[in-house]
Amino acid sequence: MINSQLYKGLVWSAIDKFAVVGIQIIFEILMARILSPQEYGIMGMLLVVISFTQVFIDNGFGSALIFKKDRTEEDFSTAFYTSAVMGILIYIILFLSAPYLSRFYNHNITLYIQVIGIGILINSLSVIYRTRLTIIIDFKSQAKFSFLAVVISGIIGLIFAYQGFGIWALIYQNIGLAFFNLIFLLINLKWFPQYRFSKKSFLELFNYGSNLLYAAIINAIYININSVLLGKFYSTRALGIYTKSYQFTIFPVTVFTGIIQRVFFPYLVKYQADYDELYHHNNRYNKLIFIILLPVITIVILFSNFLIRFVLSDSWTSMTIPFNILLVSTLFYPLIVMNMNVFQVIGKTSKFLFVEILTKVVGVSILIICYRYGLIGICFGILIQFMIQYIITSYFVAKSLGKNFLKTLSILIYFLLASIIYFVSKYFLDFIEDGFWKFFIVFLFVCFTYSIVFYILYKNQISNIYAKIIKKIKI
Numbered sequence: 001m002i003n004s005q006l007y008k009g010l011v012w013s014a015i016d017k018f019a020v021v022g023i024q025i026i027f028e029i030l031m032a033r034i035l036s037p038q039e040y041g042i043m044g045m046l047l048v049v050i051s052f053t054q055v056f057i058d059n060g061f062g063s064a065l066i067f068k069k070d071r072t073e074e075d076f077s078t079a080f081y082t083s084a085v086m087g088i089l090i091y092i093i094l095f096l097s098a099p100y101l102s103r104f105y106n107h108n109i110t111l112y113i114q115v116i117g118i119g120i121l122i123n124s125l126s127v128i129y130r131t132r133l134t135i136i137i138d139f140k141s142q143a144k145f146s147f148l149a150v151v152i153s154g155i156i157g158l159i160f161a162y163q164g165f166g167i168w169a170l171i172y173q174n175i176g177l178a179f180f181n182l183i184f185l186l187i188n189l190k191w192f193p194q195y196r197f198s199k200k201s202f203l204e205l206f207n208y209g210s211n212l213l214y215a216a217i218i219n220a221i222y223i224n225i226n227s228v229l230l231g232k233f234y235s236t237r238a239l240g241i242y243t244k245s246y247q248f249t250i251f252p253v254t255v256f257t258g259i260i261q262r263v264f265f266p267y268l269v270k271y272q273a274d275y276d277e278l279y280h281h282n283n284r285y286n287k288l289i290f291i292i293l294l295p296v297i298t299i300v301i302l303f304s305n306f307l308i309r310f311v312l313s314d315s316w317t318s319m320t321i322p323f324n325i326l327l328v329s330t331l332f333y334p335l336i337v338m339n340m341n342v343f344q345v346i347g348k349t350s351k352f353l354f355v356e357i358l359t360k361v362v363g364v365s366i367l368i369i370c371y372r373y374g375l376i377g378i379c380f381g382i383l384i385q386f387m388i389q390y391i392i393t394s395y396f397v398a399k400s401l402g403k404n405f406l407k408t409l410s411i412l413i414y415f416l417l418a419s420i421i422y423f424v425s426k427y428f429l430d431f432i433e434d435g436f437w438k439f440f441i442v443f444l445f446v447c448f449t450y451s452i453v454f455y456i457l458y459k460n461q462i463s464n465i466y467a468k469i470i471k472k473i474k475i
Helices: 004-032 037-058 061-067 073-105 110-116 118-135 139-162 167-189 199-233 236-248 250-271 275-302 304-312 314-329 333-345 349-401 405-431 436-457 459-474
Strands: none
Touching (some): 004 139, 004 167, 004 236, 004 304, 037 073, 037 167, 037 199, 037 236, 061 073, 073 118, 073 199, 110 167, 118 139, 236 314, 250 333, 275 304, 275 314, 275 349, 275 436, 304 314, 349 405
């Protein structure tokens, strides 16, 4: 059973992320109806730079502090100053390299990079504050701070967008989010680092976090290489469509995964010596995530063309196919992250780094084959990469814990069932004439079919849950 602290952590983590993402999506929709795919293409170029440099700000010290059970105030202070110094160095490098990045992309984005880079400085001061809250599984505070910061920065971005500032509206929104997050953390957490930097503490944290940092750098390059190639060899419109498709598919699922991962990492650390329990928990939550996402993704893909036209306008209809392909790939992303989480829990960060390198070498090889086919080719490449990454990470997790690898892959049966449900539902969607009833009937069919499938597979568990609910009602 999940204890009360973990349950509260999950609830508030979910409120934090879903509320924040929900508000962000609303602002994204409103701004996408004002701004063009070309402007989002330029923002895509900037986000590549920002997301890559952010890796050095996080630097693995946050995870090291969570893992270390006998952490001290000296450890927190050392980690804080390390992140702050890294933030300053990264911004200086970014500021000086901006003209060269402009030449690479063949777009005049020098000033944009130099301004949006201010967010890196601000985020470098926030990392350890968020880590302190994560260690005590206090996501209620993070939920409040993040929600307020997103609302305020979103309003700022929307105002500038309506005033015709174009790409600057997105830049100001990005900086505002980092700034207000920091302000709320400083005001409410009431913590300030000691005036000490410990070499011993730095080395201890670095020994654990360095492999995570290297892995994060590799992952950042890997994730952003698609945007780099699109920005370099294709139009800003293609990059804009990819950026927006990513924001509405992979990004929300990374947030959903973060809800689970950031709560379960500190929670599962206590099972780091009990491989049986750790393996059981990991498989259990992977399966739970998978079956939750399946019906949601099936319904969204079936109605994606209508949703994109209705929500974003007709100028975005060309993102339907990329959107659908990326949406399917998101099924595997949470499973990959949870598998990689196991290596951190048991302290095998060198194995974490090895698996990260291996999966990314495979991924880049696939990308080299697919990128020549344009935006659609890259999206299919991402889907294939995610499926292979899941298989590879599952193998090494099972091997590290001394468990059965094939048993872990049994989850893929659900993917086969979902594919069957999708194609049958697609047939009905194409067969029925246009109108409200077309969507209503297909929606009910998908929900009903998944309900029957899950009931057959989990009849006993559902019966037990139902019995407990009835018992509580009677009491």
